[in-house]
Amino acid sequence: KQEVTQIPAALSVPEGENLVLNCSFTDSAIYNLQWFRQDPGKGLTSLLLIQSSQREQTSGRLNASLDKSSGRSTLYIAASQPGDSATYLCAVRPRSGGGADGLTFGKGTHLIIQP
Amino acid sequence: GAVVSQHPSWVICKSGTSVKIECRSLDFQATTMFWYRQFPKQSLMLMATSNEGSKATYEQGVEKDKFLINHASLTLSTLTVTSAHPEDSSFYICSARDSGRGVNQPQHFGDGTRLSIL
Numbered sequence: 201k202q203e204v205t206q207i208p209a210a211l212s213v214p215e216g217e218n219l220v221l222n223c224s225f226t227d228s229a230i231y232n233l234q235w236f237r238q239d240p241g242k243g244l245t246s247l248l249l250i251q252s253s254q255r256e257q258t259s260g261r262l263n264a265s266l267d268k269s270s271g272r273s274t275l276y277i278a279a280s281q282p283g284d285s286a287t288y289l290c291a292v293r294p295r296s297g298g299g300a301d302g303l304t305f306g307k308g309t310h311l312i313i314q315p
Numbered sequence: 316g317a318v319v320s321q322h323p324s325w326v327i328c329k330s331g332t333s334v335k336i337e338c339r340s341l342d343f344q345a346t347t348m349f350w351y352r353q354f355p356k357q358s359l360m361l362m363a364t365s366n367e368g369s370k371a372t373y374e375q376g377v378e379k380d381k382f383l384i385n386h387a388s389l390t391l392s393t394l395t396v397t398s399a400h401p402e403d404s405s406f407y408i409c410s411a412r413d414s415g416r417g418v419n420q421p422q423h424f425g426d427g428t429r430l431s432i433l
Contacts, residue, residue, distance in 0.1 A: 204358075231419055243321070243408055243426035244359075251419055289359070293422075302349040302361035302410075303422060 202227045202294050206306035214314050215282055221275040221309045223290030228268050234303065235264050235275050236289040244289065248275070252295075280313045287311070317343050319411050321425025328399065329433055335395045336428045338409035344389035345411035349422065350382075353406040365392040389414070399432045406430075 203226045213219055223233070232251045236244040248257045248264040250273070256265040263276040277284060287310050291303035318341040326334050338348055348365040363384055364372040371384035381403075383395040392411075396403055408427035412420050 232421075234421055236424075241427075241429065244410075244424040246421050246423065249421040291359075302351070302364055303359075304361070305351075305358040307356075307358040 202230075202292060202304045204290055204292060204304050204306035206288075206290055206309050208309060209307065210310040210312075212312040212314060213280060215280060217280050218276070218278050219280055219311075221277070221288050221290075221311070223273040223275070223306055225271045225273075225292050225304075227294065228271055229295040230268065231293040231295050233264075233266055233273050233290065233292050235262075235273075236291065238287045238289055238308065240287075247288075282313045282315045285311055285313045317411075317413055317423040319409065319423045319425040321409055321428055323428060324426060325429050325431075327431045327433065330400050331398055332432075333395055333397045334399055334430060335393055336407055336409075336430075338392045338394070338411070338425055340390045340411045340413075340423075343411075343413040344415060345392075346389060346414040348386060348392040348409055348411045350384065350392075350394050351408050351410070353408065353427075359408065363394075365394075396430065399430070401432045404430055404432045 205224045207222045234249045235247045250257050250266040261278040266273045287308040289308045291305045320339045322337045346367045350362045351359040353359045362377045365384045365386040367386045373379045386392040410422040410424045
């Protein structure tokens with residue numbers, strides 16, 4: 201059964217720092233990996249999606265990498281801002297026969313950017 | 316961009332009440348929608364996959380008679396929590412994938428429904 205682990209569980213850094221969030225998964229048979237942001241009491245905002253054949257994706261100050269063979273992904277946030285404070289979730293879409301499976305999520309990294 | 320609307324956003328009701336949650340894709344069609352549940356400080360867990368025009372597929376440990384799913388159109392799925400009890404209190408969130416754009420498209424999530432059973 202696929203398991204997704206995110207490290208660290210919580211992170212607090214001063215504004216302006218670059219930071220890396222880590223995600224690992226146990227089964228490399230995936231269609232894709234997706235990073236989300238969740239604000240308190242809110243739904244999910246998709247940040248980046250990496251297909252299994254890709255190594256990285258970039259959007260603005262965010263860069264996500266994927267090493268499928270080792271079951272790892274990282275989310276790099278450059279020049280962090282207080283508005284980046286949120287919980288960041290990593291999720292994989294398992295590869296199965298039906299092609300319509302839901303996502304398996306990690307517990308998230310709770311990020312606080314200090315002004 | 317793709318928008319998923321979920322309603323209501325917050326429900327507080329007495330034990331034994333049945334509660335219906337709606338999930339709509341506003342600007343795309345979705346033959347498949349997904350329902351997740353998130354308990355405090357836990358990850359989102361997939362409950363079921365909602366299939367337009369057919370029965371939903373439930374994950375292990377999720378009672379199909381407790382959580383009724385109807386996906387009657389390409390833009391609407393509903394989750395009904397029947398005879399809800401305090402242990403059903405949780406954050407329920409749906410997602411949908413644009414069925415017109417291939418199997419590797421991202422899932423788009425609603426804003427979730429916080430259900431509190433007294």
